[in-house]
Amino acid sequence: MTEHRAATLSDLPENDPTEVAVGDRKVVLVRQASSVFAVAATCPHKGVPLKMGAVKDGKLICPAHRAMFDLESGDLLAPPACESIASYPVRVDGEDVYVTVEPDQPEHPLPAHAGRGDDPRRFVILGSGAAGWRAAETLRREGFEGTINVVTDEGPVPLDRTGFSKGYLNSGETPALRDESTVAKLGIEVVKGRATGITPALKTVNLDGGVSLDYDALLIATGCDPRKLDVPGADLEGIHMIRGMADADALREDIESRAKAGPVRVAIVGAGFIGLEAATNLNKRDGVEVTVVTPEARPLAKLFGDAFGDRLLSEHREAGIEMRTETRVTGFAGSRRVEALETEGGDSIPCDIAIVAIGAKPRTEWLPFETLQDGGIGVDDKLAVAGVEDIYAAGDIAQLPTPWGDVRIEHWRFAQELGELAARNMLGQGARYAGTPFFWSMQQPNGSYSYTGHAESWDDARGAPDGDSFQVEYVTGGRKAAVLALGFDDDLTKLTLEMAGTGPVADA
Numbered sequence: 001m002t003e004h005r006a007a008t009l010s011d012l013p014e015n016d017p018t019e020v021a022v023g024d025r026k027v028v029l030v031r032q033a034s035s036v037f038a039v040a041a042t043c044p045h046k047g048v049p050l051k052m053g054a055v056k057d058g059k060l061i062c063p064a065h066r067a068m069f070d071l072e073s074g075d076l077l078a079p080p081a082c083e084s085i086a087s088y089p090v091r092v093d094g095e096d097v098y099v100t101v102e103p104d105q106p107e108h109p110l111p112a113h114a115g116r117g118d119d120p121r122r123f124v125i126l127g128s129g130a131a132g133w134r135a136a137e138t139l140r141r142e143g144f145e146g147t148i149n150v151v152t153d154e155g156p157v158p159l160d161r162t163g164f165s166k167g168y169l170n171s172g173e174t175p176a177l178r179d180e181s182t183v184a185k186l187g188i189e190v191v192k193g194r195a196t197g198i199t200p201a202l203k204t205v206n207l208d209g210g211v212s213l214d215y216d217a218l219l220i221a222t223g224c225d226p227r228k229l230d231v232p233g234a235d236l237e238g239i240h241m242i243r244g245m246a247d248a249d250a251l252r253e254d255i256e257s258r259a260k261a262g263p264v265r266v267a268i269v270g271a272g273f274i275g276l277e278a279a280t281n282l283n284k285r286d287g288v289e290v291t292v293v294t295p296e297a298r299p300l301a302k303l304f305g306d307a308f309g310d311r312l313l314s315e316h317r318e319a320g321i322e323m324r325t326e327t328r329v330t331g332f333a334g335s336r337r338v339e340a341l342e343t344e345g346g347d348s349i350p351c352d353i354a355i356v357a358i359g360a361k362p363r364t365e366w367l368p369f370e371t372l373q374d375g376g377i378g379v380d381d382k383l384a385v386a387g388v389e390d391i392y393a394a395g396d397i398a399q400l401p402t403p404w405g406d407v408r409i410e411h412w413r414f415a416q417e418l419g420e421l422a423a424r425n426m427l428g429q430g431a432r433y434a435g436t437p438f439f440w441s442m443q444q445p446n447g448s449y450s451y452t453g454h455a456e457s458w459d460d461a462r463g464a465p466d467g468d469s470f471q472v473e474y475v476t477g478g479r480k481a482a483v484l485a486l487g488f489d490d491d492l493t494k495l496t497l498e499m500a501g502t503g504p505v506a507d508a
């Protein structure tokens with residue numbers, strides 16, 4: 001055990017995280033009056049320095065993706081981080097601040113959790129994605145000692161699929177959320193298989209291969225499938241979609257194999273988040289030429305406004321990506337493999353590989369309940385499915401009432417929040433959504449674009465999406481419902497907490 005003099009009180013502005021060196025470790029100090037808290041210097045999620053974070057209501061919030069930690073204990077409070085941060089003992093002697101660091105203390109410990117114990121109950125979770133996996137870990141964190149079966153047709157470990165349209169396309173570095181030894185430590189049993197039916201009256205779920213599992217509580221978190229483009233030639237070889245690791249691997253391998261014969265022309269159908277991320281990342285590869293084709297005049301303008309759509313257009317064009325706007329794809333040409341996209345206007349866009357990225361559709365068609373028009377499942381504010389006992393739904397498939405209205409949102413952190421909420425309610429805690437929707441996309445030199453709150457439509461978009469740092473506020477019914485931003489800002493980070501549980505805030 002080694003105590004180090006780390007700072008003087010006057011070095012530490014109140015509530016402003018300050019990074020210091022303590023021995024050979026970096027530590028973040030936060031002073032509140034004459035008390036000082038010392039925690040790990042980086043967020044476990046993507047290693048972002050927490051000195052850039054914000055402090056509010058005893059929480060330290062990562063500015064990049066909004067993971068939250070208890071300032072005093074370092075305990076994990078909100079996703080997307082999966083670990084806590086180390087908290088170090090502090091002694092203040094007059095003006096001097098001393099911090100004790102154990103040399104073998106992990107910076108990012110696994111949150112405290114129960115193991116498999118005597119509880120005879122079995123909770124079954126369908127899907128090992130953002131929502132399903134988070135639910136499984138939350139059950140253990142909340143002290144559940146029964147059996148947890150996570151049924152998945154992916155695996156064997158849970159993966160962070162947000163990387164599959166980004167760096168993974170070039171690096172192939174597996175974005176695992178947990179390794180097999182941690183899964184075992186958590187006492188979570190991963191069952192490889194595909195759920196094919198549920199009999200609510202018998203409380204059983206059927207898997208392919210004839211296996212069936214009894215459950216005391218069931219969570220459906222089966223996520224989405226990419227939408228197919230239903231046009232002639234859609235089954236030709238060389239046409240890809242991206243959802244899981246196998247898709248990203250197949251795309252990468254196809255590009256690498258075609259690259260042996262010369263430059264590879266990749267045509268991407270769709271200019272949503274996944275299409276644009278794939279375009280940006282594939283465009284970084286030597287010998288790959290990327291064209292994006294979209295029926296819209298400006299990408300994502302419907303959600304974020306024309307000015308941001310214009311920004312995206314010029315940003316992608318400046319990077320050397322060909323952006324074909326107001327162009328609708330009506331077919332794929334080729335004999336065995338795709339050779340070109342055909343457009344409504346009669347054009348032919350030659351390509352060696354095509355990627356279809358036109359949105360996603362909930363994987364719910366096999367369920368014995370009525371689904372919503374978009375394939376989602378309507379749930380109540382506790383994520384319970386109406387008319388059946390002890391069945392919950394979370395993640396991309398769930399439409400739930402929130403202060404932003406009835407929403408079904410397809411984003412990683414939100415899916416994780418719903419996974420946590422579902423777990424609490426499987427344990428009978430009667431919890432309701434008390435977070436703030438948030439997502440990030442498209443890495444920029446100065447961070448990623450981020451979006452806090454939710455506004456499917458808005459009366460006014462205030463602010464210009466210009467330069468290396470900006471905020472655009474979306475105001476509806478006189479209230480600020482969402483903010484699109486580039487760059488970090490304490491007020492924006494704190495807005496996440498202000499909106500939590502209450503929704504859009506009064507427009508100052």
Ligand SMILES: Cc1cc2nc3c(=O)[nH]c(=O)nc-3n(C[C@H](O)[C@H](O)[C@H](O)COP(=O)(O)OP(=O)(O)OC[C@H]3O[C@@H](n4cnc5c(N)ncnc54)[C@H](O)[C@@H]3O)c2cc1C
Pocket residue numbers: 126127128129130131132151152153154161162163164165193194195196221222223224242243244274363394395396397409410411412413415438439440441442
């Ligand atoms: C390429 C890509 C990039 C993304 N990037 C971002 C990003 O940058 N930021 C962001 O906020 N969001 C991003 N998203 C969205 C985000 O990943 C999803 O919102 C999130 O994963 C949804 O979580 P989920 O648990 O509902 O579903 P998923 O994570 O899709 O998990 C569903 C799981 O259920 C399994 N499953 C499905 N059906 C069955 C069945 N019948 N039986 C057994 N298992 C089944 C699937 O195999 C999977 O394991 C991205 C999505 C993709 C595809």
